Amino acid sequence: MGKGRRTALLEDLIEKAGGCAVVDGGFATQLEIHGASINDPLWSALCLIKDPDLIKKVHIEYLEAGADILVTSSYQATIPGFLSKGLSIVDGERLLEKSVKLARDARDKFWESMEKIPEHSYNRALVAASIGSYGAYLADGSEYSGCYGPDVGLDKLKDFHRRRLQVLVEAGPDLLAFETIPNKLEAQACIELLDEEDVPIPSWICFSSVDGEHAPSGESFKECLDIINKSDKVNVVGINCAPPHFIESLICKFKKLTEKAIVIYPNSGEVWDGRAKRWLPSKCFDDDKFEQFATRWRDSGAKLIGGCCRTTPSTIRRISKALKQNS
Numbered sequence: 001m002g003k004g005r006r007t008a009l010l011e012d013l014i015e016k017a018g019g020c021a022v023v024d025g026g027f028a029t030q031l032e033i034h035g036a037s038i039n040d041p042l043w044s045a046l047c048l049i050k051d052p053d054l055i056k057k058v059h060i061e062y063l064e065a066g067a068d069i070l071v072t073s074s075y076q077a078t079i080p081g082f083l084s085k086g087l088s089i090v091d092g093e094r095l096l097e098k099s100v101k102l103a104r105d106a107r108d109k110f111w112e113s114m115e116k117i118p119e120h121s122y123n124r125a126l127v128a129a130s131i132g133s134y135g136a137y138l139a140d141g142s143e144y145s146g147c148y149g150p151d152v153g154l155d156k157l158k159d160f161h162r163r164r165l166q167v168l169v170e171a172g173p174d175l176l177a178f179e180t181i182p183n184k185l186e187a188q189a190c191i192e193l194l195d196e197e198d199v200p201i202p203s204w205i206c207f208s209s210v211d212g213e214h215a216p217s218g219e220s221f222k223e224c225l226d227i228i229n230k231s232d233k234v235n236v237v238g239i240n241c242a243p244p245h246f247i248e249s250l251i252c253k254f255k256k257l258t259e260k261a262i263v264i265y266p267n268s269g270e271v272w273d274g275r276a277k278r279w280l281p282s283k284c285f286d287d288d289k290f291e292q293f294a295t296r297w298r299d300s301g302a303k304l305i306g307g308c309c310r311t312t313p314s315t316i317r318r319i320s321k322a323l324k325q326n327s
């Protein structure tokens, strides 16, 4: 499939979905609901080793809920992370491939069953290979501070991302999803890599935000998006894992800063207490609120809407319902 055709897959999906497509929800959250224990630096990637069937099951649950895009379980799956668990490089690479295969298999299985049903309301979903930020690999919260320290430069970030990106692209996802990028430097690294590796599929780059105004590093989104706007390899930009009450104003801000499509998938607004390793409820959105806000986010200009941490298939079902009813 040529590059133009591959880029068109995403545009077609957004169009078929009525102008705004649905991304899935929190992955680790749903694994935990099913009893998986993932309190580990590898987080949901641990499940790739221990319980791949559960990963597939969660993908199917999100498809049933109406997700048009599945994000793979590779967010915190990295080769150095797997090496630190005593796996070989080859085993680590196989697990990365597996994260894409599990999502593709779930998508194909679900779509095959849907095609037999006349007039169903689903779209054939796309698979986005998740590429978590360097901070997500460090598992020290730096994806929300943007502080990688003076020793982490552009080349180090590119080296960190390169092999995983190559393996994921080889495994055949429909797009790449860079997630919780906390600073300008890492956005630059992602863009240079996409060029150097001549990645033939579309990408989105998502930033986190802890103040609703800036990237976590304190850099302005203008600085970050100016870099991304120069790349034709990135089709979509946006925000993930930020509290939902920031989202509307961030969409409006992004609309002024870029012509690229905008994706948002906020967390539920609960606050992660890194020391106690638990979620603290604060300005939290329940599923009713997600349903209510989904159309506002779309009307503000988002083309892709889903959920991040602490959202579940029931959240996605409500978002999907709201967007379909009011499209």
Ligand SMILES: [Zn+2]
Binding pocket: 240, 241, 267, 308, 309
């Ligand atoms: Zn999240």
